[in-house]
Amino acid sequence: MNQNIEKAKKNLTEVGFLDVDTPKDIDFVAEINRLKKEKNAVILAHYYQEPAIQDIADFVGDSLALSYKAAEVDADIIVFAGVHFMAETAKILNPDKKVLLPDLNAGCSLSESCPAESLQALKDKNPDHLVITYVNTSAEVKAISDLCCTSSNAKKIVDSVPLDQPIIFAPDKNLGAWIQKETGREMLLWDGACIVHEAFSIDKLLKTFEINPQAKIIAHPESEAHILKTAEYIGSTSGLINYVKTNPANKFIVATEAGILHEMQKEVPDKELIPAPAQEDNSCACSECPYMKMNTMQKLYLCMEHELPEVHVDEEIQKKALLPIQRMLEISSTKDD
Numbered sequence: 293m294n295q296n297i298e299k300a301k302k303n304l305t306e307v308g309f310l311d312v313d314t315p316k317d318i319d320f321v322a323e324i325n326r327l328k329k330e331k332n333a334v335i336l337a338h339y340y341q342e343p344a345i346q347d348i349a350d351f352v353g354d355s356l357a358l359s360y361k362a363a364e365v366d367a368d369i370i371v372f373a374g375v376h377f378m379a380e381t382a383k384i385l386n387p388d389k390k391v392l393l394p395d396l397n398a399g400c401s402l403s404e405s406c407p408a409e410s411l412q413a414l415k416d417k418n419p420d421h422l423v424i425t426y427v428n429t430s431a432e433v434k435a436i437s438d439l440c441c442t443s444s445n446a447k448k449i450v451d452s453v454p455l456d457q458p459i460i461f462a463p464d465k466n467l468g469a470w471i472q473k474e475t476g477r478e479m480l481l482w483d484g485a486c487i488v489h490e491a492f493s494i495d496k497l498l499k500t501f502e503i504n505p506q507a508k509i510i511a512h513p514e515s516e517a518h519i520l521k522t523a524e525y526i527g528s529t530s531g532l533i534n535y536v537k538t539n540p541a542n543k544f545i546v547a548t549e550a551g552i553l554h555e556m557q558k559e560v561p562d563k564e565l566i567p568a569p570a571q572e573d574n575s576c577a578c579s580e581c582p583y584m585k586m587n588t589m590q591k592l593y594l595c596m597e598h599e600l601p602e603v604h605v606d607e608e609i610q611k612k613a614l615l616p617i618q619r620m621l622e623i624s625s626t627k628d629d
């Protein structure tokens with residue numbers, strides 16, 4: 293009986309209050325701003341969050357910028373408007389701070405493709421390999437990695453490893469293949485992919501380009517090789533935003549999650565941004581990440597009001613997982629030659 297009550301409570305809090313009634317007519321913007329002040333909380337949001345969440349966040353960025361921000365934040369509570377691995381990275385960097393995630397179910401197909409036991413098995417088979425993992429992984433995976441990377445710094449991180457040192461790169465095979473091409477370096481690639489970036493349709497993309505021949509195609513490196521081949525620029529979310537800001541063209545076809553268009557359009561209000569089309573059989577027939585979009589203004593408000601659900605990381609795992617993240621941040625902040 294007690295166990296059932298505990299289980300129900302756990303569900304209510306960990307599922308992200310899906311079943312909790314919110315008072316009607318609530319002004320989420322006003323309430324969230326009030327809670328930020330009252331609780332000395334900071335909201336960090338990824339570019340793939342819904343526009344209202346990006347607008348109320350204290351900082352919006354790509355995975356690397358969010359990691360740096362999480363490392364230097366001076367607040368009692370970090371509210372992470374992103375997915376679980378991002379909030380977990382913030383917790384690893386701030387074990388003594390409370391880290392909240394509006395919906396604990398906000399996962400990631402890349403992270404899910406790479407359980408720690410399976411990566412350990414690959415390591416055991418290849419004991420001479422150094423392990424570089426994309427930040428889109430669990431704390432347990434980071435704890436058995438030598439280095440982490442994001443799409444912003446993956447090339448720099450791989451280049452920092454001596455040429456005669458074999459590398460396992462996990463879990464994104466598309467990012468890995470692109471980095472192999474960029475660095476001329478063979479790596480042992482994990483077979484994982486992002487469900488959003490794998491859903492772009494090359495046929496539809498080429499048709500869109502045919503109708504808009506003056507547009508520049510830009511793409512995130514989680515996209516498949518045939519999509520990347522068409523792109524004039526390949527980069528992380530912040531790299532893509534920077535490109536449309538600095539490139540003189542007036543039209544861009546953007547191959548990444550559609551949430552980025554909010555910040556991008558704010559930066560270039562007079563330019564035309566066309567989202568790259570997804571395949572018809574894509575579950576949402578669009579390029580939205582179903583995990584990222586689990587967070588809503590209602591859940592953000594409830595999570596700040598109740599200070600739940602909280603992200604926890606086992607102490608031993610936290611200590612081990614911190615090392616590859618710190619190495620990444622150090623290498624990443626060194627000047628390019």
Ligand code: 13P
Nearest residue numbers: 354355356442443528529
């Ligand atoms: P960046 O924001 O680092 O480009 O990563 C995109 C991503 O995978 C977020 O899920």
Ligand code: SF4
Nearest residue numbers: 400401486487488581
């Ligand atoms: Fe994961 Fe792809 Fe969603 Fe990013 S967009 S959280 S990589 S599933």
